[in-house]
Amino acid sequence: MALGEFELIERILxxxxxxxxxxxxLGGGDDCALLQVHAGEQWAVSTDTLVEGRHFLSTVDxxxxxxxxxxxxxSDLAACGAQxxxxxxxxxxxxxxxxxxxxxxxxxxxLADAHGIVLAGGDTTGGPLNIAVTAMGTVPAGxxxxxxxxxxxxxxxxxxxxxxxxxxGDARLALEVFRGRTGLPQGGLEAVRERxxxxxxxxxxxxxMRGLAHAAIDLSDGLIGDxxxxxxxxGVGAQLWWAALPRSHWLALQTPxxxxxxxxxxxxxxxLLISAPASCRHQLPDHAAQCGLAxxxxxxxxxxxxxxxxxxxxxxxxxxxxxPSERLPHSFDHFRDGSDSGSGSGSGSGGxxxxxxxx
Amino acid sequence: MALGEFELIERILxxxxxxxxxxxxLGGGDDCALLQVHAGEQWAVSTDTLVEGRHFLSTVDxxxxxxxxxxxxxSDLAACGAQxxxxxxxxxxxxxxxxxxxxxxxxxxxLADAHGIVLAGGDTTGGPLNIAVTAMGTVPAGxxxxxxxxxxxxxxxxxxxxxxxxxxGDARLALEVFRGRTGLPQGGLEAVRERxxxxxxxxxxxxxMRGLAHAAIDLSDGLIGDxxxxxxxxGVGAQLWWAALPRSHWLALQTPxxxxxxxxxxxxxxxLLISAPASCRHQLPDHAAQCGLAxxxxxxxxxxxxxxxxxxxxxxxxxxxxxPSERLPHSFDHFRDGSDSGSGSGSGSGGxxxxxxxx
Numbered sequence: 110m111a112l113g114e115f116e117l118i119e120r121i122l123x124x125x126x127x128x129x130x131x132x133x134x135l136g137g138g139d140d141c142a143l144l145q146v147h148a149g150e151q152w153a154v155s156t157d158t159l160v161e162g163r164h165f166l167s168t169v170d171x172x173x174x175x176x177x178x179x180x181x182x183x184s185d186l187a188a189c190g191a192q193x194x195x196x197x198x199x200x201x202x203x204x205x206x207x208x209x210x211x212x213x214x215x216x217x218x219x220l221a222d223a224h225g226i227v228l229a230g231g232d233t234t235g236g237p238l239n240i241a242v243t244a245m246g247t248v249p250a251g252x253x254x255x256x257x258x259x260x261x262x263x264x265x266x267x268x269x270x271x272x273x274x275x276x277x278g279d280a281r282l283a284l285e286v287f288r289g290r291t292g293l294p295q296g297g298l299e300a301v302r303e304r305x306x307x308x309x310x311x312x313x314x315x316x317x318m319r320g321l322a323h324a325a326i327d328l329s330d331g332l333i334g335d336x337x338x339x340x341x342x343x344g345v346g347a348q349l350w351w352a353a354l355p356r357s358h359w360l361a362l363q364t365p366x367x368x369x370x371x372x373x374x375x376x377x378x379x380x381l382l383i384s385a386p387a388s389c390r391h392q393l394p395d396h397a398a399q400c401g402l403a404x405x406x407x408x409x410x411x412x413x414x415x416x417x418x419x420x421x422x423x424x425x426x427x428x429x430x431x432x433p434s435e436r437l438p439h440s441f442d443h444f445r446d447g448s449d450s451g452s453g454s455g456s457g458s459g460g461x462x463x464x465x466x467x468x
Numbered sequence: 469m470a471l472g473e474f475e476l477i478e479r480i481l482x483x484x485x486x487x488x489x490x491x492x493x494l495g496g497g498d499d500c501a502l503l504q505v506h507a508g509e510q511w512a513v514s515t516d517t518l519v520e521g522r523h524f525l526s527t528v529d530x531x532x533x534x535x536x537x538x539x540x541x542x543s544d545l546a547a548c549g550a551q552x553x554x555x556x557x558x559x560x561x562x563x564x565x566x567x568x569x570x571x572x573x574x575x576x577x578x579l580a581d582a583h584g585i586v587l588a589g590g591d592t593t594g595g596p597l598n599i600a601v602t603a604m605g606t607v608p609a610g611x612x613x614x615x616x617x618x619x620x621x622x623x624x625x626x627x628x629x630x631x632x633x634x635x636x637g638d639a640r641l642a643l644e645v646f647r648g649r650t651g652l653p654q655g656g657l658e659a660v661r662e663r664x665x666x667x668x669x670x671x672x673x674x675x676x677m678r679g680l681a682h683a684a685i686d687l688s689d690g691l692i693g694d695x696x697x698x699x700x701x702x703g704v705g706a707q708l709w710w711a712a713l714p715r716s717h718w719l720a721l722q723t724p725x726x727x728x729x730x731x732x733x734x735x736x737x738x739x740l741l742i743s744a745p746a747s748c749r750h751q752l753p754d755h756a757a758q759c760g761l762a763x764x765x766x767x768x769x770x771x772x773x774x775x776x777x778x779x780x781x782x783x784x785x786x787x788x789x790x791x792p793s794e795r796l797p798h799s800f801d802h803f804r805d806g807s808d809s810g811s812g813s814g815s816g817s818g819g820x821x822x823x824x825x826x827x
Contacts, residue, residue: 121569142588154588156556160595197515199600229501229513236519241558241600
C-alpha cells in the first residue's frame with residue numbers, strides 16, 4: 110500500500126516518546142487521548158473537524174449539522190467508556206447567517222444537553238465553512254476501553270438500534286443514493302438519511318462496557334477499517350460472519366456488491382464495535398437493552414493478524430474458505446480519494462492522528 | 469454601536485444558565501472557560517482558530533505559524549494563571565505538503581516542549597487552510613486570574629520584554645509596514661515582525677501572578693479593547709497614562725496617530741495586562757524579572773466605567789483633561805472590517821464567545 114498523504118501527516122505529527130509524554134497515558138491513535146492529571150482519573154480528549162463539501166453536503170440541514178459535529182466527538186468518548194464533561198466549538202463561517210446559526214446551535218445544544226455537557230469555550234471567525242469540535246470527558250484510571258485490549262477468543266459485537274430493523278451501513282447507503290448509485294422505495298431514503306445525518310453517540314453503552322469489554326472502537330471509517338485498527342493495536346486477527354452483520358430492510362434490498370460496500374466499509378455509523386470475552390456473551394445484550402440498543406455478535410477475535418470474512422459462523426466452524434480479499438472493500442483516504450467529497454463521511458475517516466492504520 | 473455580527477453569534481451561542489452549567493465555574497467570556505471537575509482543581513480551556521488571509525499572510529513562515537497557533541492559546545491560559553497541560557490540533561489543509569507540514573510541526577512542538585505540554589489529539593482533513601487549537605490547563609480552585617476581579621485603586625500593568633527596548637504595539641506596527649502605511653529603517657522590520665509572528669505566551673508570569681493580581685487578560689484585541697473587557701467584567705473604569713505605555717524605538721519614530729493605533733488598539737501583542745493592588749507595587753516588577761520580563765505600570769483602575777487616557781500620571785493627578793474619545797481608536801471586528809484580512813491579528817480579535825465586549 111502506497112504511503113497515503115494522511116500517513117505522511119501522521120508520521121510528522123506523531124512524535125517519538127519523550128520526557129514530556131509521561132503524563133499521556135495514551136496519545137493520538139486510540140479513539141481518545143488519555144491524560145493522567147490526577148491519580149485515579151484520566152481525561153479523555155477527542156477532536157474532529159467537519160469541512161463543507163467533504164464531510165457534509167452544503168444542503169445539509171444545519172440542525173443536523175450542529176448535532177453531528179458534536180456527535181462524532183461524543184462517539185469517540187463513548188468508545189473509550191468516558192463520561193463526557195465539556196466541549197469546545199471552533200466555527201469558521203463565510204458569513205453570520207442568523208437563521209443558519211440558530212439552527213446549528215439548536216442541534217448542537219440539544220445533543221449537549223442530552224448528555225449533560227457544557228460548551229466550555231469557542232472561537233468564531235470568518236472564512237470557508239469549517240467546524241472543529243473538541244470533546245473532553247473523564248474515566249477512572251485504568252478503566253478506559255482501548256483499542257489494544259482485544260484477545261483471541263473474544264466475541265466481536267456491534268451495536269445498533271433496537272427499533273426499526275436498523276443495522277450498520279445505512280449512512281453509506283444514504284450517501285450512495287445521493288450519489289445516484291442506487292435508489293430506494295418510499296420511506297427508505299428518509300430512514301437511511303436519518304442514520305447518516307443524525308448519528309447517535311453510544312455514550313451509555315460505552316459506560317456500561319467498562320469492566321466487561323476488552324476493547325472498543327466507534328465505527329467511523331467502516332467495519333473493516335475500524336476493526337483493523339483494533340486488531341493492529343491488539344496484535345490479533347479476526348473472523349467476521351457476513352450473515353450476522355445487522356442490516357436494515359433497505360440495505361438488504363441492495364445488490365451484494367453494494368451491501369458489502371455499506372456493511373464492510375460504510376463508515377459514519379457511529380455504532381460501537383466491541384471485543385468482549387465469551388464469558389460475557391449472555392450479559393452484553395442485556396446491558397445494551399438497558400441503553401435502548403441491540404448488540405449483534407458478528408465474529409470472533411483469533412490469533413494471528415488480518416480479517417477473514419465467512420458467510421456465517423457455521424460455515425466458519427465447518428472449515429469453509431474465507432472470502433477472497435478482493436471481495437473486501439477498502440476504506441478511503443480524504444486526500445487520495447476525491448469521491449467522498451460531499452459525503453456524510455465522518456471526520457474519523459482519514460485524519461485522526463495515529464488512527465489511520467491499513468486494514 | 470450597531471450590533472456586530474460577532475455579537476449576534478455570541479448571543480446565539482451563549483446560553484442562559486441552566487442546570488447543566490453548574491459544573492462550569494466560568495463559561496466563555498473570560499480568557500479561558502473554567503471547569504470544576506474535581507474539588508480543589510479546575511480545568512482551564514481555551515480554543516482559537518487561525519484562517520489564512522485573515523489571521524496570517526499566506527507567505528508566513530510555517531515554523532512561525534505553528535508556533536503562533538499554539539502561542540495564542542497558551543497566552544489565554546497564562547492570562548488565567550493556569551498551568552498548561554495538553555492541547556489538540558485540528559488542521560485543515562488544501563494539500564499535504566511535506567516540507568510545509570514539517571516546518572509547521574517544528575514551530576508547534578518547539579513551543580509545546582518549552583511549556584512541557586503534550587499534543588493530546590488532533591484531526592487532519594482536506595479543505596481551505598484552517599488551524600484550530602484547543603489548549604487545556606489546570607489551576608487550583610479559586611486561584612484563577614479572572615477578568616472580573618479588578619477593583620478601584622488597582623494599578624494597571626502591562627508586561628513586555630526586558631531586552632531590546634520592546635513594548636506593546638509592535639505587532640500592529642509590523643502589519644502597518646506590510647500594508648504600506650509606514651516604513652522602517654534598517655533592522656526595524658525584522659524586530660517588529662518577530663513580535664507579530666513569534667508571540668511569547670507569558671505563562672510563567674501568569675503563574676507568578678496567582679494570589680497577587682486581582683485580574684488579568686492577554687492583549688490580543690489591543691489595549692483599549694482588552695482593558696475594556698476587564699473593566700466591563702469588573703464593573704469599574706480606568707485611567708491610562710499615555711507616556712507610560714512601553715513602546716519600542718521603532719514605534720516611537722512613528723506619527724502620533726500611528727502610535728495611538730499601535731499602542732491603544734494594536735492587538736496581537738500577547739502580553740499580559742494585569743490589575744493588582746497598589747500594595748504589590750514593589751513586588752510585581754521583581755516577579756516579572758524572574759520570568760525574564762518587565763512590567764510597566766500604565767494606569768489605574770477607578771470607580772465608574774470607561775477608559776480615560778491622560779498624557780501622563782502627573783497630568784492626571786494635576787487634573788488635566790483626559791483625551792477626547794475621538795482620539796481613541798476602536799478595535800475591529802473580523803466580519804465587519806475586511807481591512808484586517810491578511811493581518812497578523814490574533815484570533816482573539818473578534819470571535820471569542822463572550823469576549824467581544826465594546827470598549
